[in-house]
Amino acid sequence: ETGVTQTPRHLVMGMTNKKSLKCEQHLGHNAMYWYKQSAKKPLELMFVYNFKEQTENNSVPSRFSPECPNSSHLFLHLHTLQPEDSALYLCASSQLRDGSPQQETQYFGPGTRLLVL
């Protein structure tokens, strides 16, 4: 067990729906991440939360909206998605030291497999 849980594990939604993905980490980490993994493509970093503050937003469309209410929970709110948004969405966490995320390893949740119809 990685200590990072994600719900739901699978999600099918229409383009007009609103849904939210949830991630919870039980490792006492202080940074959390959202990634997208599409078929036959590398993982793409979407958002980074460092001490609950969003520090990175890698040009992600506004139909994806992250929320980090505390250091253990992370949400990804989805609204009016497109079929090309169908992918595996992975949450990860890490423990920052000296506020430097680049040195730390990340621990991943099992992912939410999303299908947009």
Place this chain on the structure above:
Amino acid sequence: RKEVEQDPGPFNVPEGATVAFNCTYSNSASQSFFWYRQDCRKEPKLLMSVYSSGNEDGRFTAQLNRASQYISLLIRDSKLSDSATYLCVVNMMSGGFKTIFGAGTRLFVKA
């Protein structure tokens, strides 16, 4: 040019074989390096960090060559359970924090 490049494979090897993967990176601001393993339809899991001096963990050896900007992973005495996709990961601070995953190298170990 991709920031992190890996040979996608697949590598098909018999049990007991030694296999090596390379990964090249283009940004000299890259600071830390990792190998992750991802099984089919599962999340990535850390295999090992890669240090400048090289490091070994059982049958796995990782090396970093900063001058040539590549990292390598060597697996000795391959097991069936080693079959997976191996992801090269590079972290850097370049205009903000960036973590770049390679597309992965697929390994199949056959009996």
